Amino acid sequence: MKLIHTSDWHLGHRLYNYDRADEESRFFGQLAALVAQERPDALLVSGDVFHSGAHGNDVAKSFTDRLLEILAGSPDTVAVVIAGNHDSYSRLEISQSLWRRCRVHVLGTPGETADGDADFSRNVIEIDGRGLVAAVPFCHPRNFPSVRGAVDDDRQTAYFRGLRAYVEGRNAAHLPTVLAAHLAVGKETDFTGQTKLAVIGGEECVEPAALGLGYDYIALGHIHCPQWVRGSRRVIRYCGTPRAIHFDEDYPHGVDIVEVAAGAAPVLRTARFEPLRGLRTIGGRDGLPFEDALKDLEAAELPPETYVRLNVVVAAGERIPVEWTERARQMSASRGFRFCLLNPVRPAAEPQSAAQGARLTMEALKELSDEEVLTILSSARKMTDRQKELLRGLMTELSASEGVGGAVR
Numbered sequence: 001m002k003l004i005h006t007s008d009w010h011l012g013h014r015l016y017n018y019d020r021a022d023e024e025s026r027f028f029g030q031l032a033a034l035v036a037q038e039r040p041d042a043l044l045v046s047g048d049v050f051h052s053g054a055h056g057n058d059v060a061k062s063f064t065d066r067l068l069e070i071l072a073g074s075p076d077t078v079a080v081v082i083a084g085n086h087d088s089y090s091r092l093e094i095s096q097s098l099w100r101r102c103r104v105h106v107l108g109t110p111g112e113t114a115d116g117d118a119d120f121s122r123n124v125i126e127i128d129g130r131g132l133v134a135a136v137p138f139c140h141p142r143n144f145p146s147v148r149g150a151v152d153d154d155r156q157t158a159y160f161r162g163l164r165a166y167v168e169g170r171n172a173a174h175l176p177t178v179l180a181a182h183l184a185v186g187k188e189t190d191f192t193g194q195t196k197l198a199v200i201g202g203e204e205c206v207e208p209a210a211l212g213l214g215y216d217y218i219a220l221g222h223i224h225c226p227q228w229v230r231g232s233r234r235v236i237r238y239c240g241t242p243r244a245i246h247f248d249e250d251y252p253h254g255v256d257i258v259e260v261a262a263g264a265a266p267v268l269r270t271a272r273f274e275p276l277r278g279l280r281t282i283g284g285r286d287g288l289p290f291e292d293a294l295k296d297l298e299a300a301e302l303p304p305e306t307y308v309r310l311n312v313v314v315a316a317g318e319r320i321p322v323e324w325t326e327r328a329r330q331m332s333a334s335r336g337f338r339f340c341l342l343n344p345v346r347p348a349a350e351p352q353s354a355a356q357g358a359r360l361t362m363e364a365l366k367e368l369s370d371e372e373v374l375t376i377l378s379s380a381r382k383m384t385d386r387q388k389e390l391l392r393g394l395m396t397e398l399s400a401s402e403g404v405g406g407a408v409r
Helices: 021-038 057-072 089-093 096-100 155-170 196-200 290-299 322-335 362-366 370-381 385-402
Strands: 002-006 042-046 078-082 104-107 124-126 132-136 177-182 217-221 236-238 254-259 267-272 279-282 307-313 338-345
Touching: 002 021, 002 217, 021 057, 021 254, 042 177, 042 217, 057 078, 078 132, 078 177, 089 104, 096 104, 124 155, 132 155, 279 290, 290 307, 290 322, 307 322, 322 338
Parallel strands: 002 042, 042 078, 078 104, 132 177, 177 217, 217 236, 279 307, 307 338
Antiparallel strands: 002 254, 124 132, 254 267
């Protein structure tokens, strides 16, 4: 079975208030060309289709139109799309029945019966006699459906164990089996470009074995840096984002083409995608004094409309002057760049408490999703589940009333 594994599209994402619709169009064009060339049996989208659950109708229409175009170029390809933590599972599933007529399986939640027990049949798709895909959307560990007869108190672990047993029982033809999921796996995972607190929700990553042993390939979403999960014998894979979402995602982006055979190691190739605009940090990781960073910005040989961030060294307690930002903005405009922010970098030798180290600038805070903000607040305030749900509801109502932001689960 041949797969194209992709995830974390974050459609509708605005980078420091810059609209990125034309960049998304470039990505869709590249993906459509690849699918038409490779003719995979399945296109797996492992969550975070949208950046916000309350995305605009124009973003939803773009997703619908472009996914149909992609599949039109490969008439035998089946698409499997699961919800991530940024997605609204209910909005994804609203057209589920109609999507299925177009060879698209959209799953927002783990299937369950009216009694709240796991219904694994709703989350396992057979791909035209070529293989089985078990698709598990993002779900809080305590919210997984219960599994009858499970003795493990961990609902998430019990669910994945029960799902694996169901897949084995259904696979009489010994077809290749694939698990698609959206969660953090492996304590040694590379979180480059992501706030670890926001990524794992303040909880431990699950161990690879918790997903169930025996799959021929596990297609994960959630972590933006492409990588094999350590300790998985090159079976569990994060394909990463097809384009950079934030400045710290300084690594290649694309999608994976995977050949999967029963009982054999997956054979993987990565297709790199060229972005319409790049993201460049002036000053490097350690930062520069402002005047030096400004000179480097003036001398930078970058394509027009490159997004730029300046890492500027500031002393403890020092604030970035407003005029610095204005000068950097004007310099960027004169060079044809898209200025985003001045990012303060404190000397590493300065002692910081854990709370100080986790502080975010106002500009960086604006880039966080509702779910990431909720995670940080709930962890800092040690909120109960009930308090978190109340805050989540308020945030969702506010987003809906403003027409921006994101409904979160």
